[in-house]
Ligand SMILES: Nc1ncnc2c1ncn2[C@@H]1O[C@H](COP(=O)(O)OP(=O)(O)O)[C@@H](O)[C@H]1O
C-alpha cells in the first residue's frame with residue numbers, strides 16, 4: 096500500500112543534515128527511503144501510471160501515480176526538509192493548491208482574505224461565492240486593529256443561528272502587487288484569540304517569498320502554499336504548486352482531496368521542480384540583489400516605488416523580523432496608465448509577461464494582466480493604481496536591467512535627459528490622487544485605451560491638378576470628397592488580432608504573440624511614438640510580415656497589401672503583450688479607382704492604432720482633434736502608404752487627414768528647396784460641384800508611378816518640361832479656387848483639360864476608358880471639362896460642373912456615362928469636407944435593443960459590431976454620419992490648420 100501521507104525527511108535525529116544551512120539543504124537531495132539501485136546521481140523519473148504487485152508487499156509501496164509516485168515522493172520529502180514541515184504535497188499549479196485548501200470550507204462559511212490579492216485568487220474566491228454559497232470578506236490585513244476587529248465581529252456574528260461562520264483566514268505578505276507588509280505573528284494572535292485552528296485554519300500564500308526567505312509555519316500559520324511555477328522552479332518552464340503543513344488533520348484532508356481530485360504533480364514536472372529547487376537559494380539571492388538596485392534606482396528617479404527593501408517602505412522592520420529578505424518583486428507608479436503602457440512597450444530586456452520568479456526579468460501592468468480578473472471598480476476601491484507597473488527581477492546584470500529601463504522611460508517620455516546627461520522625471524500627462532490611487536469613476540475613465548471601442552473615419556480625395564508630377568516635387572492641388580473609409584476597433588481578450596475587410600471579402604486573424612516581433616528593430620521599438628515616426632520602412636520587418644501574411648493572402652490578392660500595411664503599423668505601434676483587438680474597415684469609396692481609398696484606409700489604420708495604443712488621447716465627444724495629433728496620424732499614415740504604394744508623394748494621406756482643399760508640395764531638389772512637405776490649406780474655396788466617374792478599370796498605383804519614373808529616366812527634358820507646365824497650372828488653379836472671380840470655372844476647366852493632356856502624353860497614364868468618358872461628357876456639353884484623377888490607367892475621371900449648369904445637363908451626362916462599355920459608377924460631390932474623424936463614444940451607435948438579464952436585472956445595450964461589418968454602404972453612411980437633416984453628434988474632427 097502506498098504511503099497515505101508522505102512522511103517528513105525520514106532521516107534520523109543524528110543525521111548531519113539536521114544542522115545544514117538552507118543553501119546546503121536545497122542542493123542536496125538526500126532520501127534514504129528512495130535509494131536508487133544504480134546509484135544514479137539525480138533522481139530518476141518514474142514515468143509510469145501503475146506499479147506491479149499485490150497490495151501490502153514491500154515491492155508495492157506504490158500502486159497508482161495519481162495517489163503517489165516515487166518521483167513525487169522524493170520531491171515532497173525534499174520540500175519538507177527545506178520548509179521545515181512535517182508534510183508537503185506537490186500539485187499541478189499554485190491555484191490547484193488553493194482549490195484543494197478551500198474545498199474544506201463549507202457553504203455558509205466565511206473566508207477572510209486580504210484586500211490586495213492576486214487576480215487568480217480573486218477569481219477562485221469569486222467562483223466559491225457564486226457556486227458554493229461561501230462568503231468572502233476582504234480586509235486590509237496590514238491594519239492590525241482592523242483585522243482583529245473584523246475577526247472578532249465575524250466570530251461574534253457567526254454565533255447567531257443560521258448566520259455565516261468564519262471558516263478560513265487567507266494571508267499573503269508582502270501583498271501582490273502593492274507589497275504591503277502584514278505582521279503574521281500578530282495576525283495569528285488576533286485570529287486565535289477568537290477562533291481555533293480547527294474551525295478556521297490560517298492559510299498563507301508564500302509565493303512572493305518562497306521558503307528561502309520565509310517559513311510561515313514557524314510563524315504560526317496552519318498551512319502554507321506556494322506557486323512553485325515561480326521561484327521554486329525558477330525557469331518558467333513548468334507549472335506546479337506545493338502545500339506544507341505540520342497539522343495532521345489538514346494533511347489527511349489535503350492528501351485525500353488530491354487523490355480524489357487527481358491534481359497531484361506528474362513525474363516529469365516533479366523531476367523538473369526538484370532540479371530547480373537545487374538552485375533556489377543562489378537564484379533568489381542574486382535576484383534580490385538586483386531588485387534592491389533597481390528599486391533604489393526607481394526611487395531615486397522620483398517614481399513612487401513599493402519594495403520592502405527600501406528604507407521608508409511601510410512595515411519594513413516588521414517584514415525583516417519575519418522574513419530573511421525583501422524578495423525580487425517591485426511595483427512602482429508612473430501616475431499615468433498610458434505612460435505605463437508605453438514604458439512596457441519600450442523595454443527590450445524585460446520580458447512583458449505575467450508571473451514572476453524566473454531567472455529572466457519581467458515587466459507587467461497588473462491591472463491589464465495578472466489582476467485583470469478583478470473588476471476595475473473593485474481595483475479602484477482597493478486602491479490598486481491602474482498605472483502600476485510590476486517588475487520581477489531576474490539574475491541578469493542589474494546594470495543592464497537599469498539601462499534598459501532608463502531607455503524605455505526616455506522613449507516613453509517618462510524621463511528627460513538634460514544637457515549634462517542627467518535623467519529627470521517628466522511631469523505625468525494625467526495625474527491621480529495624491530496617494531496614487533484613483534476613485535472608481537477616475538479609474539474607469541483612465542481605463543487603458545486598448546480596452547476601448549472606437550470608430551475612426553477619413554475621406555477619400557480627388558486630385559484636381561498635379562498627380563504624378565507631385566511625386567517629383569511639383570505642387571498638387573487636391574481636395575477631400577464626401578465618400579469615406581471607416582474603421583471600427585473593438586477590444587478582445589484572447590491575444591488575437593483580427594482584420595475584417597468586408598469590401599475585399601476577407602477576414603483574417605493572427606495570434607499576436609506569434610507575429611515576428613523579433614524582427615521589430617530596436618530603433619523602431621524604442622521610438623518615442625508620440626513624437627517620432629520611423630521615416631523608412633524596415634526591409635527585414637517588412638519581409639517577415641510578408642511571409643506571415645502569405646499563409647492567409649496570396650501576394651497577388653488585393654488584401655495582401657492591406658494585411659501587410661496593417662501588420663506593419665500594428666507591430667510598429669503595438670506590443671507583443673497586446674490583449675487583442677478586432678479591426679473592421681468599411682469603404683464607401685470605390686477601391687483602386689484613384690479616389691484615395693488606400694490613403695483613407697491608411698489614415699484610419701494609423702489613427703485607430705495611435706488612439707488605442709494610448710499614444711494620443713481620444714478626444715472627448717465633439718471636441719476637435721488637435722493639429723499636433725493630426726500631424727502624427729499623417730506621418731504614420733504615410734508609412735502605411737509606403738507599404739501599399741512604394742513611393743507615394745504623401746498628398747493622398749494628407750488630404751485624408753486634414754480634409755478640405757489644399758496644395759501639397761513634397762521636397763525635391765532642384766525642383767524646389769523645401770525641407771519638408773509643404774501643405775497649404777486653401778481657405779474659402781467655393782463649393783465646386785464635381786462628377787466622379789469610376790470606369791471600373793482596375794489599375795495599380797505602384798506600377799503607374801513606377802512607369803512615370805521610367806519615362807522621366809528615358810526622356811528627362813520632355814518629362815521635366817511637362818512637370819514645369821503642371822506646376823504653373825497648379826499655381827494658377829490655386830489662385831482661381833481661392834479668389835474666384837469672373838469666368839473662374841471656365842478657366843479652371845481649361846486648366847483641367849491641359850493637365851489631362853500632359854498626363855496622357857508625355858506621362859502616359861491615361862487609358863481608353865478615360866478618354867471615352869471625356870468624349871462622352873464633352874459631347875453632352877463642351878462646358879463639362881474632364882481629366883483623369885489619381886494614378887490613371889483606368890480608375891476615375893473628375894469633371895467640373897461649372898456653376899449655373901442646368902440640372903438636365905447633369906442628368907444627361909449621367910445617362911451618357913451609363914451607355915459606356917467601361918463604366919462602374921458615378922458620384923456627385925463637392926470639393927472639400929472634413930478630414931480625419933473619431934467617435935470615441937460608440938455608445939451613441941447602440942441600437943434601441945436592450946437585453947435584460949432575468950436573474951440580475953442588468954441591462955446590456957448592444958453596440959452593433961455586426962451591423963458595422965454587414966450593413967449596405969448607403970445604410971452604413973447614414974447610420975454613422977446621420978442624414979442631412981440630422982447629423983450624427985459626437986464625432987471629433989481635425990482642426991483645420
Ligand atoms: N477599405 C479597404 N480595405 C482594405 N484595403 C483597402 C481599403 N481601401 C484601400 N485598400 C488598399 O488600398 C489598395 C488600393 O490602393 P490604390 O490602388 O492606390 O487605389 P486608390 O486610388 O483607391 O487609393 C487596395 O488594393 C487595398 O490594398
Ligand SMILES: C[C@@](O)(CCOP(=O)(O)O)CC(=O)O
Nearest residue numbers: 562563689691743744885886
Ligand atoms: C499618382 C499619385 O500622384 C496619386 C495616386 O493616387 P491614387 O492612388 O490613384 O488614389 C501618386 C502619389 O501622389 O503618391
